Amino acid sequence: MAPATPAAPGKTSRTAPIKAVTTVAMLEEIVRTVGGDRVEVQALMGPGVDPHLYRATARDTERLDQAELIVAVGLHLEGKLDDILARQTQRGKTVVMAGETIPESMRLKVEAGKDDPHIWHDPIRWQEVVDPIREALTKLDPAHADEFTSRAEDYIRAMNELDGEAELALKGIPEERRVLITAHDAFRYFGDRYKIEVRGIQGINTASEASARDIMELADFIVARKIRAIFVESSVPPATIEALQKAVRAQGHQVEVGPALYSDAMGTPGTPEGNYIGMFRHNIKAISEALK
């Protein structure tokens, strides 16, 4: 890891914790884990909130103004906040667009010039965002650089273990059943990592409407492949998945709606799914049990 930037004279030992704001809770967890008691961090978006559609409230704007550090995924995940985040950057604030710090070669393309932002569904790619966050914290509080480094390393180690766990749990799904169908295309990184074909009714952005034709085409696919389960997501209304189930049943094929997956938001803080590892484990279990 890069050495810490030397502190300006008189700034070596700040006493107040760094005020940080993140968009999604997956990033809040990284800032809190790496920063420890040297940060005060809050996510704008809680459980069940869809980042594609989220608009800043007056309170959010205030929080962003007061923050010293802002961390977002970027790559247009938080589409309605793009302008606000750009303005904060222009004003000279430390804004980390975490997804955009990941090497181009690791990003999945949706089309030319457009990358898929749902990187947290692959723990190996997602760990790439830890270091830029550690670096930003170190710049703001150089005296605690070693602490940040050691906690970042622990977090990355846990992500590697999680990846191994996922690999093991998912490998038992037979080849012909390795298809994950969800309301929107959030799981392409997951599919890429664990060799599961993914299909979403909506594209990578929930702001686009699903057409009746999209649903019919996917229903035909499910019937043809004899797929047994489709999944709702915790941050997307279940209407499209229910319409898909109905369309499949109309063709005489039974398809179950599996447990809700955590796609773009984690669970309630304090519950097992309220942290990254817990939400990922929930998804692995739900997917492997429903498809096996």
Ligand SMILES: [Zn+2]
């Ligand atoms: Zn999404």
